[in-house]
Amino acid sequence: MEQDIQAFLLEVQALARQLGLSARLMLLPSRLFQIGLIVVLILLSLLARWLFAERVRERIREMEGLSKGQLRFLVILQRRIALITFVALCWAAIFVMREIMGLFPSRSYILVVVGTISLAWLLIGIATPFIGNPLTRRIVSWAAWIYATLYFTGLLDDTFSLLDSIGLEIQSFRLSLLSILKALVIVGTLVFLARLLSNALSRRIRESQDISPTLGVLLTKILQALLYVSAIFLGLRAVGFDPTGLTVLSGAIGVGIGFGLQKIVSNIVSGIIILMDKSVKPGDVISLGETFGWIQSLGARYVSVVTRDGREYLIPNEDLITGQVVNWTHSDEFVRLDITFGAAYGSNPRKVRAAAIEAALSVGRVVQTRNPVCHITNFGESSIDYVLRFWITDPTKGLTNVRGDVYLALWDAFEAEGIEIPFPQREVRLLGHAPVADAPPSA
Template identity: 60%
Template sequence: MAIDPSTSATEQAQDIALSLWAQGQGFMLALLRTWNTYQVLIILGLILVAHLLRAVLGPRLHEWMRTREGWPKWRIRLLVMVHRRLRLIFFVALGWITYGIMQEVTWPSRSYLIGIAVSLGTAWLVIAFVTRLIVNGFVRGVVRYAGWTWATLIILGLTDEAQSLMDSLAVHLGDTRLSVWLVAQAMVILGALLFAARLVSTTTSGRIRQNEQISPSMQVLAVKLLQVTLYGAAFFIGLRTVGVDLTGLAFLSGAIGVGIGFGLQKVVSNLVSGVIILLDKSIKPGDVISLGETFGWINALGARYVSVVTRDGKEYLIPNEDLITSQVVNWSHSNEFVRLDIHFGTAYGDDPHKVRKIAIEAASAVPRVLAMKEPVCHIVGFGDSSVDYILRFWIRDPTQGLTNIRGNVYLALWDAFHDNGISIPFPQREVRMLNDPEDISRPTRFNPAEP
């Protein structure tokens, strides 16, 4: 990178600076004229009146705003903006009235400065309201001050000089000439295009998500593709509009490819895995999944990760690659029905036919257990101290939890067995102390050392 060594550009910048200095001196000398002094005093008077009106009416407007309960948020925000800029609003309104009256009763040159001051106030007020649409605070501030500066140059008639000055400040990157004016144009055009792309993306994404005929996974994929297309198009169109040669991006894309190959494998793998997940519809927002020790429902599908919310309120961000390479249990992939199994045992003295009937009736009485898929109970083995059973039942709302429904079924079995005299055995052991002197059945131990 080398700074432009052309002397003509330096001389041009000096000439522009001297011209602006001369115009500034002429403007200051013009203020000493009688009618110009009167206009300055009128402007100061308008500012004072606007300040007094703000001091009197501002608190009343604030108290009235506090009583506006139930209003939409956009109205409240608009009122807050108006309240904050009430002084400027009064100045602009009074200024235009004064300017119109003076245009009618005296020469136009005797209200020239008032027109400039009111025009500046109006431009600043409009820019302040328009830039509130920008969400990012830093970007909003940059756009606001840049807009105020350019509006001031337009009103003062200094745009040509400012443009020439910024264009003379340039550097050469090979065959490309990069000036401050070109950078400013690129920032304005790119900002406008990206703002339009964001507006279109937000509106279209809302309509896509409201379309019930599109599956949730395809909705996410469509929104992601739409955002990439719009933002990419805005970026390249903006660069072409300001005359940037995009052929030079080929080298940059190669460098990015090398960087991806060495340091961004996981990032690219997660991005590609996310696209695969959306295309094959293996999981979608709202599905209940189990991955290792994590059990919960999918809250959102991101470009790099999947958000899974568990029953205890924890939100896990699982990389997309893990969902592709690991075994995932999707409890609601093909349908919403889930079968659960619980194991229990009863004593050998209890009738197995009666136990099975009571277990099925107890499980069927639990609210979340489906009646359309009747529970079943089978003997699975004869244990050391019990006859072992398995009870199977179906639910259709795994997002409400699995441990709690199992607990409710176990509690229903306990109550049913208690009411019908069925016992649940547990292992018992009898311990006998061999050296206990009170044990008469203890055998006599022979000691060869005794005579």
């Protein structure tokens, strides 16, 4: 521990000496002139942004025929007018001082360093906005800006030495801030590349006609898991860490899974079973309890089901394995629907059945190749009860709406045929008050 503290103090002293030397050099007349010139260039750049930024924005809005990517690139440049102007003025000043005025390179050293750093910042600012995730974009931007600044100012090696001096010993492995930063950079880069590769492979799998949707989802999940785990292990090995030391941790995680993560593991295993047996797949219409809708996606822990009213239910995979699920489109696209109605006793039942079948066939979504059927189910108190059965092939468009269309067609058909739809009627008779019996005499 004492050696680490001494090494850290030595690195701090070395870095302080270099910063002090750089500060003393800044007091030279030629260096002060360059610093003043840089301040003037910054003010001119801010003035250029104030004068031209809004005009450039309006010009971009008036442009037509450009793709979304081109417009986004122009907006990125418009937001960095001040930095672009500063870089251009800085390198123009360097060119004048060296090529026209014939000054020694030392007379423009600070300008070169600042111009180089500014150019690096500009390139980073143009490239990083294309990173989709906001947090990742911010981390990459700041990391790249800091690295470029340290590199072009010559402080990178001293900073690395300082970070490497801060650490601790874990048996035969030394963990320092520098190794942690390297691990984060390498693992982050490998995970990013793994994500790009997994997205590309997933897209190819979804577009393949020879792979079923459920098998495609299963292969995608397996590929993502393999790529991400490989990226993490390769990143740890790249900084000298041996991942085999994680066996104790994996054993502890296994104990935690056995006691506290039973439901999660059950849902994950159930999800794998669902993907393998193809009992449900994206696009299927299912009913589970009171939930009716079509499957939007299959996840590792749950299934996303979207109902007709726009609600999205996240149903645990275990419920689909252990519960009774109605899959309306599992092996056959045909779905039979039943509706019940009643007709008056004065209407000919044969005429009612024929009118009901004809009404069902008049609805566009009803299958014409499978004839509807209509049967008498009961002689009720005020009507003869019927059931009308018909077939559809598009349950994803809804069931209640097609039932409603058939009911409307029945109404029109019965009205045209003079068939009466009865309703319960009751007759109430008011009787006079009955005489009250004399009360028995009291004892």
